[in-house]
Amino acid sequence: MQTDIGIAQASTMLPIVDVAAGLGLDADDLDLYGKYKAKIHLDVLERLADRPDGKLVLCTAITPTPAGEGKTTTNVGLAMGLSRIGKKAISTLREPSLGPCFGVKGGAAGGGYAQVVPMEDINRHFTGDIHAITAAHNLCAAMLDNHLFHGNDLNVNPNDISWPRVVDLNDRALRQITIGQGGEGIERRTRYDITVASEIMAILCLATDLEDLKARLDRIIVASTLWGRKVTAQDLKASGAMAVLLKDAFAPNLVQTLENTPAIVHGGPFANIAHGCNSVQATRMALKLADYCVTEAGFGADLGAEKFFDIKCRYAGLVPDCIVLVASIRALKMHGGVPLAELKKENLSALSGGLANLEKHLENMQLYGPPVVVAINRFPDDTDAEVALLEERVAALGSTVVLSDVWAKGGEGGEELARAVDALCSGAEKPPFRFLYDLGLTIKEKIEAIATKIYGADGVDYHYEANAAIERFTRLGYAMLPVCMAKTQSSLSDDKEKLGRPTGWRLTVREIRLSAGAGMIVPVCGKIMTMPGLPKRPAAEQIDLLDGKVVGLF
Numbered sequence: 001m002q003t004d005i006g007i008a009q010a011s012t013m014l015p016i017v018d019v020a021a022g023l024g025l026d027a028d029d030l031d032l033y034g035k036y037k038a039k040i041h042l043d044v045l046e047r048l049a050d051r052p053d054g055k056l057v058l059c060t061a062i063t064p065t066p067a068g069e070g071k072t073t074t075n076v077g078l079a080m081g082l083s084r085i086g087k088k089a090i091s092t093l094r095e096p097s098l099g100p101c102f103g104v105k106g107g108a109a110g111g112g113y114a115q116v117v118p119m120e121d122i123n124r125h126f127t128g129d130i131h132a133i134t135a136a137h138n139l140c141a142a143m144l145d146n147h148l149f150h151g152n153d154l155n156v157n158p159n160d161i162s163w164p165r166v167v168d169l170n171d172r173a174l175r176q177i178t179i180g181q182g183g184e185g186i187e188r189r190t191r192y193d194i195t196v197a198s199e200i201m202a203i204l205c206l207a208t209d210l211e212d213l214k215a216r217l218d219r220i221i222v223a224s225t226l227w228g229r230k231v232t233a234q235d236l237k238a239s240g241a242m243a244v245l246l247k248d249a250f251a252p253n254l255v256q257t258l259e260n261t262p263a264i265v266h267g268g269p270f271a272n273i274a275h276g277c278n279s280v281q282a283t284r285m286a287l288k289l290a291d292y293c294v295t296e297a298g299f300g301a302d303l304g305a306e307k308f309f310d311i312k313c314r315y316a317g318l319v320p321d322c323i324v325l326v327a328s329i330r331a332l333k334m335h336g337g338v339p340l341a342e343l344k345k346e347n348l349s350a351l352s353g354g355l356a357n358l359e360k361h362l363e364n365m366q367l368y369g370p371p372v373v374v375a376i377n378r379f380p381d382d383t384d385a386e387v388a389l390l391e392e393r394v395a396a397l398g399s400t401v402v403l404s405d406v407w408a409k410g411g412e413g414g415e416e417l418a419r420a421v422d423a424l425c426s427g428a429e430k431p432p433f434r435f436l437y438d439l440g441l442t443i444k445e446k447i448e449a450i451a452t453k454i455y456g457a458d459g460v461d462y463h464y465e466a467n468a469a470i471e472r473f474t475r476l477g478y479a480m481l482p483v484c485m486a487k488t489q490s491s492l493s494d495d496k497e498k499l500g501r502p503t504g505w506r507l508t509v510r511e512i513r514l515s516a517g518a519g520m521i522v523p524v525c526g527k528i529m530t531m532p533g534l535p536k537r538p539a540a541e542q543i544d545l546l547d548g549k550v551v552g553l554f
C-alpha cells in the first residue's frame with residue numbers, strides 16, 4: 001500500500017480556479033496562492049446573503065488515543081462520499097499548527113485516500129495565516145513593553161500583565177521567561193503560549209466580519225493599571241495595526257481533496273487549550289456554496305464539540321443538522337486497557353470496557369438535539385464479532401453505526417456514511433437544537449455544568465487564584481460570557497492517565513483567564529499547558545528535503 005505522501009503525490013489536482021468554478025465562483029472571487037491554493041474574497045458572502053444555507057454536519061470523536069480515531073480523515077471522506085451520491089459538499093477544516101506537525105501528531109490533512117491537498121503546503125506555512133496571527137499577537141506585546149519603557153503614561157502595573165508572547169512551535173523552555181534584562185526595558189516574568197492558543201486566533205475564528213474583528217481586537221485586555229482599571233489593546237493604540245496584519249488572513253482558504261471535492265481550511269485553534277473550531281467565515285462560506293458543509297471540532301467531543309455548540313454556534317447563530325461521532329475499534333480497545341502493541345488481536349472484553357467512552361460521548365451529543373450517527377473508522381484487523389458488539393451497544397443508546405473505509409477507498413468508502421447523514425438531515429422533524437447552559441448562569445455554574453454533565457465529574461474544586469479571578473471577572477461584568485475549558489484531551493477527566501469513562505473524581509480548576517476580545521472565560525484545569533513540549537524523538541527528526549522534495553512529513 002502507498003504511504004500517505006505517495007497517495008497525495010499520485011493524485012491529480014485540478015487548478016484551484018477550476019475547483020472554484022464548480023462552486024459558481026470565478027477568478028475575480030479569488031486571491032491565488034500559486035496554482036492550487038486560493039483565498040476566497042469576503043464579498044462573496046455578501047453577494048450570496050439571500051441564498052439558503054446548506055446542511056451543517058459536525059464531525060467529532062471519542063477521546064483520542066495513540067491508536068487513532070480518524071476524525072479529519074472521516075470528515076474528508078464524508079465530503080467526498082456526499083459528492084459521489086450527487087450532493088454538493090465542502091469539507092471545512094482547521095489549519096495545521098507547526099507544533100504537532102514537528103512534534104508528535106504529524107500533519108492534519110487527513111490520511112490515506114481521504115486527504116486535502118496540497119498536503120505539504122497545508123502542513124507547512126500554507127497561506128501564512130498562523131504567522132499573521134503570531135505577528136499581530138507579538139506586536140501587541142512589543143507595544144506594551146515599549147509603553148512601559150517610554151514612561152508608562154497609562155500607569156500599567158508591571159506585576160499584573162496578562163498578555164504573553166506566542167510562537168507556533170512546541171517549546172517548553174518558553175513556558176516561563178524573564179524579559180527586559182540588562183536595562184532593556186522593565187525586567188519582568190512572562191511566558192510564551194503556542195500561537196493556536198492565542199486569543200487572536202480565537203478572535204479571527206469567531207469574528208463575523210472585518211468590523212467585528214476590529215472591535216474584538218479593541219477589547220483585548222492586556223494588563224491592569226496600578227489602580228485596577230483594565231488596559232486594552234485599544235488603549236495601547238495597537239489594535240488598528242493588528243487588524244492590518246490580519247486583513248488577508250481573515251479570508252478563508254480554498255483547496256481540494258484527492259477527489260477534487262472543495263475544501264475550505266481556515267483557522268487553527270486547538271480544542272484542549274482553545275475553542276477548537278475552524279472559522280465562522282469558513283463555515284458560513286461553505287453553507288452558502290454547497291448543499292453540505294462538513295465541519296470538524298478538535299479532539300474528543302467533550303472538548304471540541306462542546307465548544308462548537310456552546311461557543312461557536314452561539315456566537316454565529318449556527319444550527320447543526322447532524323453529528324458524526326467518529327471512533328475506531330482499536331481506540332476503544334485501548335480505552336478498555338489493551339496496550340498499543342496488542343490491538344490487532346480480537347478482544348471483546350476490552351472492547352466492551354472501552355465502549356463506555358463512546359457511550360458517554362454519544363450521551364453527551366444527544367443532549368444538544370441533532371441526530372447522531374456513529375462512524376467507525378475501519379481497520380483491517382477489526383473482526384465481525386467486534387463490529388457486531390459495537391453495533392448492538394450503540395443501538396441500545398438510540399443511534400446507528402456505519403462502517404467507514406475512507407482511508408483505503410476514499411469517497412467510495414464513505415458512500416454508506418454519506419447516505420446515512422443525508423437521511424438524517426432530510427428526515428422527519430428533529431428535536432430542537434439546544435445549548436448545554438444558559439449565559440445567565442454564574443461562571444461557576446457554567447463550569448460545573450460542563451464538568452458534571454459532559455465530563456462526568458462529581459464536582460469542581462477551585463484553587464485560590466481561580467476563585468479570586470472569578471470574583472474579579474464577575475465584578476467587572478464578564479460573568480455573561482461562555483466558558484472555554486482548557487483540559488487534557490487524553491481523558492474525559494483532567495487526568496490524562498484515566499481512560500474509558502472515569503467515575504468518582506472531581507475537576508480541578510487552577511486558574512481562570514479572560515479572553516475579553518474573543519468573548520470567553522477560560523478555566524485552566526489540571527496540569528494542562530498552553531505551551532506544549534516536544535517528545536524525546538520529535539517528528540522533526542524524520543523530516544528532510546531530499547533532491548528538492550519534502551520527505552517525512554505526514
